[in-house]
C-alpha cells in the first residue's frame with residue numbers, strides 16, 4: 001500500500017501547500033496563468049521536451065510545461081495540494097467529477113469487462129455505466145446490495161466473471177443520498193479473491209465525494225484510487241465544477257495521458273478558484289458538520305419524520321458503526337431523511353422551506369435540499385431505487401454554514417405543514 005501521509009496536518013496543507021512564492025515572482029498568492037502554450041528557449045530544448053514526452057516523462061524538460069492540455073502551472077499547484085490531502089503519490093484534476101470518473105473507466109476497463117458497484121450510486125455514474133459503457137463497450141455493471149455480506153459479494157463477483165473479467169470495483173461510501181457505508185477492507189479482500197480466480201486484479205475505486213479527503217482517506221484503507229467531485233465541498237460555494245483522482249504515480253500517470261487525449265483537464269481559472277476555496281475547507285467542514293448534527297438530532301425526534309441517515313446517529317453497537325469509525329473521521333453534512341407518507345408530503349416540506357434552496361448539488365456554504373427520487377436519481381429504475389433505501393418520502397439535505405437555530409426553526413415550520 002502506498003502510504004504518503006504528510007507530516008503537516010490537513011488544516012495547514014489546505015492553506016498553502018503546493019505553492020511557493022519563490023517560483024512565481026514572489027507573489028504571495030498564486031497568479032492565474034492564462035496561457036494555452038509555453039515557449040521554448042531554443043529548438044534543441046523543444047526536441048528534448050518532445051522526446052521526454054514520448055518517453056512518458058514530460059516533467060523532465062522545459063519546466064514541465066509544453067501545452068496547457070497536458071499540464072499547466074495552476075493545475076500542478078492544485079494537484080500537489082490534493083495529493084498531499086489524499087495521502088497519495090499523485091493526483092490528476094479534471095473539469096468535473098464525471099469527467100474524472102469517465103477517464104478512470106475509459107483508461108482502466110477493456111471492452112467486455114464487468115464492473116462491480118455499490119448501491120445506491122450517483123445518478124450520473126449510473127448513466128455513464130448504463131448508457132455509454134454498456135452499449136458502446138459491452139462493459140456490464142453489476143450492482144452490490146447496500147448491506148451485502150461477504151458471501152453476497154462473492155456471489156455477485158462470480159456472476160460478473162461469467163460476463164467477463166472484473167476490471168473495477170467502484171464504491172461510493174458514504175453513498176448519495178442514503179449515507180450507506182461500505183467496508184473498504186471488505187472490497188479489497190474481494191479484489192484478492194477475484195484476482196486469484198481470474199488472474200487480473202480489479203482496481204478498487206472509491207468515490208469520496210460525500211466526505212472528501214479531510215474526513216476520509218480511502219487510500220489508507222487499501223483503495224487503488226480515490227475520486228472526489230471537487231464541485232461539492234472542495235469548491236464549497238456552488239460556483240465551480242471540477243473533479244480529482246489520487247493514487248499511485250503509475251496509475252495517475254495513465255489517467256493524465258487519457259486526460260490529454262480527451263481534453264478533460266481543469267482550466268487555470270477553475271484551479272485558482274479551488275486553491276482559494278481549499279483554504280477555508282476545514283473551517284467550513286467543522287461548522288457545517290456541527291449544524292448537520294443539530295439538524296439531524298432535531299429531525300430524528302420529530303413526529304413527522306420516519307428516518308434520518310446522518311452517520312453520526314448510527315447505533316453505537318451496530319457493525320456499520322464500527323466500519324464508520326474505522327474509515328471516517330467525521331460524519332459530514334449531507335444526508336437524507338424520510339417524511340411519513342410519500343412524495344406529496346416530501347413536496348409539501350420542500351415547498352415550505354424558506355432558507356434552504358431547492359437545488360441538486362451539495363457541499364456549498366448554503367443549505368440545499370432536493371427530492372432524490374425525482375431529481376438526482378431520476379434515471380435509476382424505481383425497484384432499484386426503493387431496494388437501496390430511497391423512497392418517495394426521502395429528502396436530501398446538504399447542510400450549510402448558516403446559523404443552526406434559523407435552519408431548525410425553518411424545518412420546524414415546514415414539517416408542521418404535513
Ligand SMILES: *Cc1c(COP(=O)(O)O)cnc(C)c1O
Pocket residue numbers: 096097098099122124125172176207209210229230231232241242243
Ligand atoms: C456530484 C457527484 C459526482 C459528479 O461530480 P460533478 O462534479 O458534478 O461532475 C459524482 N459522485 C458523487 C457522489 C457526486 O455527488
